Amino acid sequence: MIMRVFLADGDGVVGRLLVAGFVRRGHRVTAATAHGATLDALARWGARGRLMDGRDAVSVGVTVGAARPDAIVHRMTVREGGGTDHLLAAAQAAGVPHVVAWSPAPRPRPLSAPESAVLAAGGAVLPRCAHLGAAAEATVRAVEQRRTGVLRCAPCEGRTP
Numbered sequence: 001m002i003m004r005v006f007l008a009d010g011d012g013v014v015g016r017l018l019v020a021g022f023v024r025r026g027h028r029v030t031a032a033t034a035h036g037a038t039l040d041a042l043a044r045w046g047a048r049g050r051l052m053d054g055r056d057a058v059s060v061g062v063t064v065g066a067a068r069p070d071a072i073v074h075r076m077t078v079r080e081g082g083g084t085d086h087l088l089a090a091a092q093a094a095g096v097p098h099v100v101a102w103s104p105a106p107r108p109r110p111l112s113a114p115e116s117a118v119l120a121a122g123g124a125v126l127p128r129c130a131h132l133g134a135a136a137e138a139t140v141r142a143v144e145q146r147r148t149g150v151l152r153c154a155p156c157e158g159r160t161p
Contacts, residue, residue, distance in 0.1 A: 005143060006069035006096075007031040008054065008087055009076045010047055011038050014102070017136035018073060019045040025140060030067040054083035057090075064090035071098040071143045100142045101150045102135075 005022050007015065010031025022029045023046035031042045032052035042049030052063040054076040060083070064072070072091050076083040084101070091099050142149070 003027045003070040003143065004068060005029050006064055006067045006072045007047065008052070008060075008072060008074050008083070009033065010042055010049065011035060014075065014136065015042075016045055017133060018075075018139060019047045021136050021140040022143075023047070025144070027143075030069065032063055054086065057082070057086040060086035061090045061093060064096070065094050068094065069096055071100070071146070072096055073139055073143065074099055074101040098143065098146050098148050100139055100147065102139060 003022075005027050007018055007022075007029055009015065010019060010029075011033050015031060015033075019029050019031055019042065029047040030050055031045075031047040032050050032054075033039065033042065034051070034053060036051055039049035039051070048067075050063050050067070053059040064087070072087065074084065074087055076087065088099065090096075
């Protein structure tokens with residue numbers, strides 16, 4: 001089944017891996033970024049790039065609503081204050097039942113505020129992966145299985161994805 005996936009923060013190596021994983025499996029990806037300079041790269045990777053300010057509830061709500069996703073992958077960083085709350089509110093308003101939050105740290109580190117918010121919204125800690133490529137594939141599978149939760153990824157330890 002083809003899904004519409006919204007990737008909150010589609011920049012960089014991880015964004016490229018996630019977009020590639022979803023596109024390769026036939027899904028339609030809308031990837032949000034705060035940097036207009038990355039819109040061309042997102043298009044080359046196969047995603048519809050959209051500008052979004054993760055700190056602005058209206059920006060998040062409008063961007064998620066326009067994408068009409070079946071699932072959201074949350075990669076916004078903690079420095080984008082309020083982003084998780086805005087993203088979860090936008091998901092609820094748009095009727096998006098599945099949110100997978102990408103967390104760049106392994107267990108047993110205490111949960112961050114964004115992770116706790118996703119878990120409080122009905123999610124679970126998903127299996128962790130030690131390599132970025134494996135973590136991207138685990139994220140794609142979690143979305144396809146319609147899971148909601150936090151995927152905690154160990155550092156890549158210098159290995160390339």
